[in-house]
Every structure is written in structure tokens, then in C-alpha cells.
Amino acid sequence: MRTRASAQLVGPVLRALPRRALGAGAAAGLVLAALPRLLSTHPDPWMALLLLRGAALAFALGLTFLLDDPARHVTAAVPTRRMVRGALRTALVAPFAALWWTAAVLLIPAQVRPPVGDITLEAAAAAVVALAASATAIRLTEEAEPGQRVAITLLATSMAAALLLPQHWGLFATPKEKWWSPGHQHWALILAGAAVVWAACGPEPIRRRGFFATRSAKISPSTG
């Protein structure tokens, strides 16, 4: 029964996807990854790593809009739980994301490409952090479209983290540095932690008007 309901949901969910935001993120990421080939220069490995990280960040920013649902206050009442709908959205985007990441990695010339497994871990962690952040925003506020707010927070946080986090954490290390492998253990931890937060924030809140209710929530139609 439930699977049939989910199957019926595929069409509407696909239509409701924020395709423009996702597409913009993917396009920005591809442009960044294509820069070394477009300009036919001899990029150094550090630059390639930086561009791939930029691409991952751009796509993660696109993903922060994934759970935006303008009709949120209406769909709260439908029998299919929000967790299912959110999971369905993610599942629909996942193959596209995998394809996109493959393309981005392949766009970087092979001789300067950073270790693919490790950089994929970073990109996956960034994506899951983005999803967890938007799920948290939806869980804790009544905003229907927190995407932009979350995107700004994610961008500011990542820039500040790159600037401020101690070097020995290795989150933004280069492959030759000794912090590369502990750094990727930290990335794995971030991935796991974000996944837990994401799962915890999946269900629709039972009580409304939470702690973090924003001003926009107060004027939104659902409170009436």
C-alpha cells in the first residue's frame, strides 16, 4: 500500500522539485570544474582540489533548496508523511547528483585530480550537511522555503570554517599534507553526524510555533 502510494507520488514530487536552484548549483559546479580545461592552462593539483571543492559547495548550495515546499502548510495535512516525501525528493535527485559529480571529477584533468575516493567523501559530506541544515530549518521553523536562509548560513559557515578551523583538523588539507587522512576521518564523522541530524529532523513537528519561529512564520497563512 505504502509503496504504491510512493509510486504515485513520484510524478507530483518530480514536478515540485526546485529544478532551477538544483540546476543552477550543478551548472555553477560544472563551470568551476571545467575552468582548467576551458582556459587550457597547466593547473596545479592544489588549484584542481580547490575547484572541485568549489564545485561541491555550489552543488550543496543548490541542495539547500531541495526541501523547499511553497505548499508546505497545505501538504502538512496529506496522509503521506513528510519524511517519505522528503526521502522521495532526495532519492529522485540522488542519481542526478551522482552523474553530476562523476562529470565534475572527469572534467578535472587526470594528472592533477585529487584522490577520487577522499574528495567524493568531502562532497558527500557537504551535500548531506546541506540537506541536514535545510531539514533542521524546516523542523524548527514554520518557514515554507528556508532554502535561501540555509544557503547563506552554509556559505558563510564554510568560508569561516576554511579560514578559522585549526590546520591539524585537516578538513581543508591538501593530499600531500599529513593531515589529509585524519581530515577525511573527520569528514566521515561530519557525514555521519549530518545524516543523523537529517534523519532526526525528517518528521513533521507535532507542535507548531517552535522555539525558532521566525517573523515570516507568524504572518504565514497556516497559523490562521
Add this chain to the structure above:
Amino acid sequence: MSAVLEKAPPAERTEGERRSWAAVFALARFEARELLLRAPVLFMFVLYAAWIGWSMRDAWTTYPALQDVDRLTQNGPLLPALAVLLCANQAVLRSRRQDTDRHFDVLVLEPWRRTVAFALSVLPAVALTALFVAAQFTWGVLAPGSVGHGSVGELLVGPLTVLLAGSAGVLLARVVRSAFAAPMLLVLAFFSILFLGAVPGNSDGSATRWLVPVIGDASTKTLPSDLLGRPAAWHALYLAGLALTLALAAVLVNGGRTKTVAAALVVAVGLGTWGAVGQAGKVPAATVAARLVATVNPAKVQPCARHGHSTYCAFPEWMPRTGTWAKVTDNVQSLAGGTAAQEKLLVRQRVDARYGMDGDGAIEPSTVPYQVTVGTRWGGPRVPEFAAAVSSVLVTGSEKATSSLCDGRMVTIMWLALAWQSDPLAELRTVRLDDSVTGSAIVLSPTNPMSMTSEQTTVVRELFTAGKSAIAPKVKAHWAELTAPKVTTAKVAQLLGVKAPTGADKCE
């Protein structure tokens, strides 16, 4: 509503005009408050304050030059600029996001006046950044031993970057009305600029290099402020023109097609272009000539001062520091014996300014007898480096004679240079290139480095352990033998009464 109609005679155009400007300022005030209280902006300003504290943490001990401190203030404001861009953009899009756009149609305020208000709402954030920049610079000015002059053009870059970011955010919201445009474009711009900046081949005199807000330097040395040759004022003009252009373009695309706006836009574009052209110019010939003179023949431009036996010549901005140098020279000289203790030294400040801030050049050791070179920086390792230069000149007679030095005199040089310090061993660590106190190492000095063998290091360490009062009389008594060329390290150790090393002197 009716009250408004009664009070306002609709025929009077100037009255309505004035009132809509009052509304613009009211909206600008409100939006400015909203902007400053947004979490990302607050967070970034807090981060910026922390960054200032961190980057200026050792200003008190490093004798900053103000022409460096002004450029140090430029990177930090990028943090609030990022947040201001995103939040200003989001503020303009707020009415669209909450679907209140159509309510504005009934208001007296035209959309383009609303845009003016949004552009104005960035100004308090700019003023706050200016305050932070001023605080950071003042910190540098108050630091003991600071020298030189700051440049207003360089100091303006920080606040103007925030203004530019705010205007860009407003324009972006008026051109692309989607919520995701600003973060995406920012990421795209940030990483492409990083990438394009790292592509080699556009280093010297490139016009495009100055188009980004903050321009770093290839070199980290300190130069006299008149030799920097950075078009700071032009760059500030360029940034201001660009920020104004973006803000006015936002007003224009929003329907503000009045003559005033068009005229102001033309002026702003003109200012920006003027600045861009000005900053793209080559370094002025006068500056190039002055750099050459300062490098090759500094005596022409340096005043001199006398402290004790010795004379100190420095670029005018460094004259207040000659007293500090004199203390070190006197301390080193007081430990020397023979004629060296009374020798009249000439301490001359030298720097390779030929390449400006685009490259570094080594300073050749001076061939003039009893002339010592001092650099433009001071504090930390620069102090023992200068002390080593003084002692090497006292022992060998000139800087040039030191460069091929490979015998026991090195022990005397290092002991003279460091024994007067409160913790000679710690100073020995800082003056050696690899921060070690055992084994052989390179010893830094303002000109060519010297080298210490591992035996010499051992003897010097033992001399420090024996204490200054025990060794000083022996140095004075045996001065002639200690400073004779080809004296072995073993002989020096024996003369000074410490255990002689077994190995022979072998220089690398």
C-alpha cells in the same frame, strides 16, 4: 488614510517629493537595522573582530611599520562583505518571497525609491567596518616602536569592499529575482577569482590585476612608504566608482529613469573608469628612480644620528628607531676587547627596493670597514640577527670579510652577539635558520647568512652555560688571539676555558 489626504494637498509636488524622500530614509533606517541584526552579518562582524585581535596579537612586540599595517586591514572586511552581500540581496527579495510585492503598488513610494533605500541601508555596515579598520590601524599606531605612515587609500579599501558587496547584492536582487542567484554567483565568482589569480603570467604591471577589491603583494618585506608604488588612491577611487555604479544601476533597472539618476550613473561610471585607468598605469618614473637610489646609494636619502661612539643612518621614517639599535650595538660592543671596543661603527639601513613589492632581492654585504647593515624590520629574530651583524663586523672588520668565514672566530661572533641577552640560548635558537641549538646551522643576518659548525655550536652553548661574568674578562684578555684569522675552534675553547671539541672545523 483620510487623515493623510486631509493634510497633504496633492497639487503641491515639492511637498510630495520631500515626503517620499522622508519615506526613503525611514525605510533605509529600518532596513539598515534589520541588516545589522541579521545573524550572518552579526556573526561575521564578531568573526572580523576576532580576526583583528588575532592578526594584531603581537603588534606590541614586532615594531610594526604603518605602511604595512594599513594593508593588513584589507583582508578582514571580506568577512562582513560576504554576509552583507547575501543579506542585502535577501532583504530586497524579501517582499517577493513573502508575496507582498503587489501591496507596494498602493504605496506612494515607487519601486526605484525602495531600491535607493535598500542601497542606503548598507551604509551603517560600511561605517561599522570603517570603525573596525580605524581601530585596527590605531592599534598599530599605538604599538610601541611603530614607524612610518599609513595611506588613506589603503585604509579605505576595507569599508569600500563592504559597500561594493552591498551594492552588488542589491543590484543582483533587482536583476535576477531568484533566491539562489546570490549564493551561487558568489561561489562562482570567489573560486574563479582564486583560480584566475593563481594562473601565472600576469604579475608585473598588469592592468587586470587591480580589478579585484583586495590586492596582495608578492613580497612581504617592509619598504619606506614613498617607495611602495601602490596606486592606493586610484584603487579606492575605482572601488567607490564601481560601488556607486552598481547601486545606481540597480535604481535604473528598477524604473528610476530620471535625469538625476542617469547623470549620477554617468559620473559614477566615469569615476570608476578614471580610477581603473589610473591604477593600471606603470609605477611612476620618479618612484622607480627613488627606489634605485634607495637601494644602490642610500646615503643620498638617509639622515644620520649619533648615539655614543657610533653613527646611525636610516630612511627618515625609521629615525625614531636609531636609539633602539644603539642599545643593541652598545651592548655588543661593551663585550668586545681591544680596539673593537672603541671602534666607531656606521650602522646603515639598507633594503632592496628595486622591485617594489613585486619581488625580493638580496642585499650584498657592505665592503666598507666597520659598516653594519640593518634592515627595515625589528623585533623578534631581527634583534639577534642585527646583533650578529654588529659582532661579526667587530671581529672581522667588515661585512664582506664575514661571508667566507670558516674558523673559530664564529664562536666569538656568536658569543658577543648573544651573551648580553637575558636568555642567550633562546636567542640562539631564533637566529638560526632551523631553530636548533645543536648541530650545524645557518645563522641569519641582515645581509649574507653565516654558518656554524656543530663543534662551534657546542662551544657557544658551553660559554652561555658558564655565564657572561665568567667569560667576559677572558674575551677581553685574549681578544687579539680570538679574532686572528684561521684560529681553530679548539683553540678558542681552550682560551676561554671550556672543554675543547674533538673534531676539526669543517664548513659546509
